[in-house]
Amino acid sequence: MGKEDLTNKHGLNDDDINKIISDATFFFLVADQKKALIKRSDLVKACGLSGKEKKIQDHVLESAKDRLMRIFGIKAEESEKKGCFYLVNMLTENQDDDGFQHIMWGEKENGQMAITFIILGLVFMSNGSKISEENLFKFLRHLGVCEEDRKSQRRANDSSSDSLDPELSELVEGDVKKFINDILVSRQHYLVKTREDTGDPEVESYSYSWGERARLEVKESDVLKMICEVYDCEPRMFKEQFDRVLANEPDFDNDS
Secondary structure (H helix, E strand, O other): OOOOHHHHHHHHHHHHHHHHHHHHHHHHHHHHHHHOEEEEHHHHHHHOOOOOOOHHHHHHHHHHHHHHHHHEEEEEEEEOOOOOOEEOOHHHHOOOOOHHHHOOOOOHHHHHHHHHHHHHHHHHOOOHEEHHHHHHHHHHHHHHOOOOHHHHHHHHHHHOOOOOOOHHHHOOOOOOOHHHHHHHHHHHHEEEEEEOOOOOOOOEEEEEEEEEHHHOOOOOHHHHHHHHHHHHOHHHOHHHHHHHHHHHHHOOHHOO
């Protein structure tokens, strides 16, 4: 349904339609600040589309999605959960070019994404692309991210420090386990937490794997390149991961 059909049938003029589309575009951008799933129902309510025909809602939604892509280089991807959306930055590879930096993140957001990317890299390099909860937090304790590890070190070394570095603490909202489970798993969907079958219902064991947002936003080849830079080696050194990336991104071999 075109704009003219809407104005004729529903008494909406061009300014009305443009304002609603602008409101919907703005809603997308604001709602994505916390990187939670964006619900169509929330957008409809916030933009005054409640009670309007589905054709009107669809027109506004598609127009707002088109505007997001053209102006901001951001794609609204529908989730596996129908009626919900993620916003995916399609200009990631050009972020070093000032001409493509439409939206700038703050230091905290960049810091949180760095931690997130490290965790995704750890999961990607694990066998079967999932990592046990025990091994994940063992790795984070090794980095000094988990506060309880620092407390145990204090008891062992009789140190006066019993808390995380304030800047690091702020990045993980004061609690890295809460940051991972409440934000990366439940809110942002970068990770999926799965209960594993231990054969004993009284014994709980969990694993983490890439979530839907990670699969939409993050290229496995970028993660592999990061790992190779850390270890100063070629991607082919990690045969399993290299083969998996190559299967999904055939041009990767030429770029690497």
